[in-house]
Amino acid sequence: MMANPTQQTKIRWGELEEDDNESLDFLLPPKQVIGPDENGIKKVIEYKFNDDGNKVKITTTTRVRKLANARLSKRAVERRNWPKFGDAVREDVGSRLTMVSTEEIVLERPRAPGSKPEETKVAGDPFGTLGQKGAVLMVCRTCGKKGDHWTSRCPYKDLALPTEGFVDKPAVSETAAAAAGSGKSTYVPPGMRPGAERTGTDMRRRNDENSVRVTNLSEDTREPDLLELFRPFGAVSRVYVAVDQKTGMSRGFGFVNFVNKEDAQRAINKLNGYGYDNLILRVEWATPRTN
Amino acid sequence: MRPILMKGHERPLTFLKYNRDGDLLFSCAKDHTPTVWFADNGERLGTYRGHNGAVWSCDVSRDSMRLITGSADQTAKLWNVQTGAQLYTFNFDSPARSVEFSVGDKLAVITTDPFMELTSAIHVKRIARDPADQTGESVLVLKGPQGRINRAVWGPLNRTIISGGEDSVIRIWDSETGKLLRESDKESGHKKTITSLVKAADGSHFLSGSLDKSAKLWDSRTLTLIKTYVTERPVNAVAMSPLLDHVVLGGGQDASAVTTTDHRAGKFEAKFYDKILQEEIGGVKGHFGPINALAFNPDGKSFSSGGEDGYVRLHHFDPDYFNIKI
Numbered sequence: 001m002m003a004n005p006t007q008q009t010k011i012r013w014g015e016l017e018e019d020d021n022e023s024l025d026f027l028l029p030p031k032q033v034i035g036p037d038e039n040g041i042k043k044v045i046e047y048k049f050n051d052d053g054n055k056v057k058i059t060t061t062t063r064v065r066k067l068a069n070a071r072l073s074k075r076a077v078e079r080r081n082w083p084k085f086g087d088a089v090r091e092d093v094g095s096r097l098t099m100v101s102t103e104e105i106v107l108e109r110p111r112a113p114g115s116k117p118e119e120t121k122v123a124g125d126p127f128g129t130l131g132q133k134g135a136v137l138m139v140c141r142t143c144g145k146k147g148d149h150w151t152s153r154c155p156y157k158d159l160a161l162p163t164e165g166f167v168d169k170p171a172v173s174e175t176a177a178a179a180a181g182s183g184k185s186t187y188v189p190p191g192m193r194p195g196a197e198r199t200g201t202d203m204r205r206r207n208d209e210n211s212v213r214v215t216n217l218s219e220d221t222r223e224p225d226l227l228e229l230f231r232p233f234g235a236v237s238r239v240y241v242a243v244d245q246k247t248g249m250s251r252g253f254g255f256v257n258f259v260n261k262e263d264a265q266r267a268i269n270k271l272n273g274y275g276y277d278n279l280i281l282r283v284e285w286a287t288p289r290t291n
Numbered sequence: 292m293r294p295i296l297m298k299g300h301e302r303p304l305t306f307l308k309y310n311r312d313g314d315l316l317f318s319c320a321k322d323h324t325p326t327v328w329f330a331d332n333g334e335r336l337g338t339y340r341g342h343n344g345a346v347w348s349c350d351v352s353r354d355s356m357r358l359i360t361g362s363a364d365q366t367a368k369l370w371n372v373q374t375g376a377q378l379y380t381f382n383f384d385s386p387a388r389s390v391e392f393s394v395g396d397k398l399a400v401i402t403t404d405p406f407m408e409l410t411s412a413i414h415v416k417r418i419a420r421d422p423a424d425q426t427g428e429s430v431l432v433l434k435g436p437q438g439r440i441n442r443a444v445w446g447p448l449n450r451t452i453i454s455g456g457e458d459s460v461i462r463i464w465d466s467e468t469g470k471l472l473r474e475s476d477k478e479s480g481h482k483k484t485i486t487s488l489v490k491a492a493d494g495s496h497f498l499s500g501s502l503d504k505s506a507k508l509w510d511s512r513t514l515t516l517i518k519t520y521v522t523e524r525p526v527n528a529v530a531m532s533p534l535l536d537h538v539v540l541g542g543g544q545d546a547s548a549v550t551t552t553d554h555r556a557g558k559f560e561a562k563f564y565d566k567i568l569q570e571e572i573g574g575v576k577g578h579f580g581p582i583n584a585l586a587f588n589p590d591g592k593s594f595s596s597g598g599e600d601g602y603v604r605l606h607h608f609d610p611d612y613f614n615i616k617i
Contacts, residue, residue: 075355076314080329085375086338087324098333101294101604107563107573107612 028055040064102248104223108237109259210237210258212268213286217241218277219249229276230256234263255286292612294577295333297603299326304597306348307586310355315372316586316595317358318603321345325360327372330588330595333605337375341368347388348442352396357418359399361387367401369422378422385409389442392418393449398430398466400452402440411440413454415466431469436462442488444497446511453511455485455499463514479516481507486526492533492589500526506540508566518569524558528584534591535613536566541596543581561585561596565617572615577604 028047035042044060084091091097141151214226223239230236241254258264264285272283302321309316309330316330323342328335344364351358351372358370363386369378381387385406392399399418405411413433419425438457446453451472452464459482461475475481483503490497496517500506502525508518520538528541541561560574561582580599587594593607 073312076312079314079355079373082336082373084335084337085373086326086340088335088337091335097297097299097335098328099296099298101296101577103293103577105292105294105575105577105606107292107575107609107615108560109573110571 036064102243104239104241106223106227106239109235210261210264211286212256212258212264213253213284214256214271215253215282215284216279217250217252217254217281218279219252221250221254221277223254226254226256229271230258230267233258233267233270235259292606292609295605295607297328297333297335297605298601299328299335299338299603300324300601302345303580303599303601304584304603305346307584307595307597307603308349308351309586309588309595310351310372311353311589312355313589315351315355316603316605317349317351318584318597319346319349319360320597320601323362323364325349325358325370327358328603328605330593330605333603339368339370339375339377341377342366344386347386348390350391350399352392354396357392357396359390359392359401359418361390361401363387365403367399367416369418369425379425379427381414381416381427383414385411388439389444391444393445395449398445398449400443400445400466402443402454402456404439410434411436411438411456413440413443413452413464415452431466433464433469435471436460438484441484441486444488444490447494451511453488453497455481455488457484459483459485459501459503461485461488461499461509461514473514475509475514475516479507481505483525487529487585489529489531491531498529498531498538500529500540500542502526506538506564508538518566520564520569522562528582528596530585530587530594531566532587532591532594533589537572538564538566539585539587539594540564541582541585543578543599559598561594568617570617572617575606578602 028049031047032045033042034045040063042062042064044062046058046060048056048058050056140149140154143154212230217226221241223241226241227236227239230239235258236256237259238257239254240256242251243249244251256267258267268283268285271281274281274283297318300318300320300322304318304320306319307316314330315336316328317325318328319325323340323344323346325339325342325346326335327337327339339358339360342360342362342364344362346360346362349358349360356372357378358372359367360370361367365383365386367381367383367387367390369380370376371378381401383401383403386404387401388404389402390399397418399416401414401416403409403412403414411434414429415431416428417426417430433452436454436456436458440454440456442456443452443454445451445466446463449466452466453461454464455461460480462471463473464470465472481499481501481503483501485499485501487500488497490511494511496508496510498506498508504522504525506520506522506526506529507516508520509516520540522540522542524542524544526540526542530539530541532538539561543559559578559581560576562574563572564570565572575596578596578598578600579602582596582598584597585594593605595603595605597603
């Protein structure tokens with residue numbers, strides 16, 4: 001039914017069956033593999049027909065890299081070829097006992113390299129630095145005094161009731177927190193109660209602290225890319241890119257946590273509106289979770 | 292780094308061990324089957340079927356031909372690493388907790404738990420070159436310490452045996468006569484159960500981890516305290532990098548308390564400390580339960596951790612790990 005390969009030149013298109021695509025493959029030049037050369041660059045040249053029936057040359061250039069230097073002993077190489085035994089013999093292909101984590105795990109540094117533990121404490125407390133830099137920010141909403149005390153610590157708290165409607169968000173949260181401690185009937189988990197070991201909450205705060213949200217990321221951005229982008233601004237303690245579980249593609253946003261608040265601010269100033277992978281990044285402070 | 296997750300065990304991990312070439316990783320868990328994996332890609336090579344209880348620890352001979360395992364089914368077994376065949380079973384009257392081959396693989400030290408009025412004991416067995424000649428009699432039996440002995444390892448030149456356990460005292464015994472040579476004192480020693488004990492690559496010093504939330508580095512000959520690493524959670528497992536001056540501590544809360552707290556507060560990370568400065572370098576997250584076992588690849592370029600969650604996580608370090616500065 002098919003034309004003999006030796007008569008290739010005489011084939012008429014009309015004689016070939018239209019739906020039998022593979023039959024045309026013998027017309028193509030053979031696959032060529034060049035390399036890998038001393039730099040590990042390997043070229044594979046293939047030819048195929050595309051949907052329109054045109055001949056397409058595909059050149060794939062790959063770099064072959066040895067990940068671990070395979071300084072394996074002879075015995076280890078031998079062991080590599082040992083047959084499976086025990087339960088491993090009748091292992092299903094789909095059992096997926098060994099998987100590579102989808103999450104990029106970094107060695108989380110407790111603080112910026114080179115800094116003293118005391119320094120991080122100051123850096124970790126946003127109010128501490130604010131208080132030193134611009135004392136004007138510390139305004140008591142009860143008595144209106146500047147730079148002396150916070151609203152919750154106001155010595156005149158009991159004397160003058162705050163005018164209603166004047167109280168804005170932070171004050172509410174502050175008083176709410178105070179109320180929770182002072183025996184209102186809301187449930188407080190044991191770990192959060194005053195006098196309980198506070199390590200748990202501290203841990204969480206560290207995680208949410210100096211967190212920067214990055215949106216409008218391209219689909220193939222991964223944690224290492226983001227780390228590379230943000231590392232020049234200072235020590236990064238965590239990088240996370242939301243990945244769609246189904247497609248494995250990035251969902252276009254991620255979070256970066258900095259060890260120092262100032263570094264985070266600098267990164268926001270610099271990278272907000274920055275063009276990355278043909279997209280304009282949006283970089284802002286991540287709003288802390290409300291729970 | 293992207294760790295490799297190995298889900299071969301159905302119950303919490305108890306122990307991890309690399310062979311000397313660092314190409315095989317042996318894992319023990321409370322399910323009854325120790326498993327061997329390729330240490331580079333995490334592929335399962337085989338399982339060792341035959342135990343009838345939790346397997347608490349294992350050790351592999353220097354030539355990677357023999358495996359010894361200690362189990363709660365009151366036996367310790369010798370295995371052929373390649374085929375998974377049982378070669379010999381040492382029977383005891385109480386669960387076997389810790390096993391280790393001596394340098395030269397001629398002897399093995401096995402500890403047994405206190406059980407039904409029996410006290411805990413350290414047994415020294417002779418390991419025959421040919422499994423057909425293997426006998427079960429003990430060369431030496433050491434008794435005395437109260438409570439469970441969680442770990443017993445050989446000291447330099449097999450002259451001593453170093454043990455630690457529930458009574459929180461580290462003891463060095465003469466491996467010939469069975470005499471107690473040294474004991475850690477109250478001030479410098481641990482305050483609570485010693486959960487793990489690991490020797491340095493050259494055997495000159497060793498690291499012990501304890502539920503008193505600390506790990507201590509000791510001289511193997513004189514039993515002088517060299518360093519203390521303080522953490523904020525009970526230490527279940529310790530490991531020492533053979534390449535860099537790093538120690539790794541793993542732990543977490545009691546298994547019974549983990550459900551009451553957030554996993555972020557559970558402190559299930561493996562914590563890296565600088566061996567000399569005793570300062571924390573960083574943490575590696577990932578487990579959903581306390582870390583029960585840690586092991587460093589002999590080349591120092593990867594490490595694995597086993598957790599209460601039943602997973603073994605194999606981490607190949609990123610290049611920037613090797614030039615971390617404090």
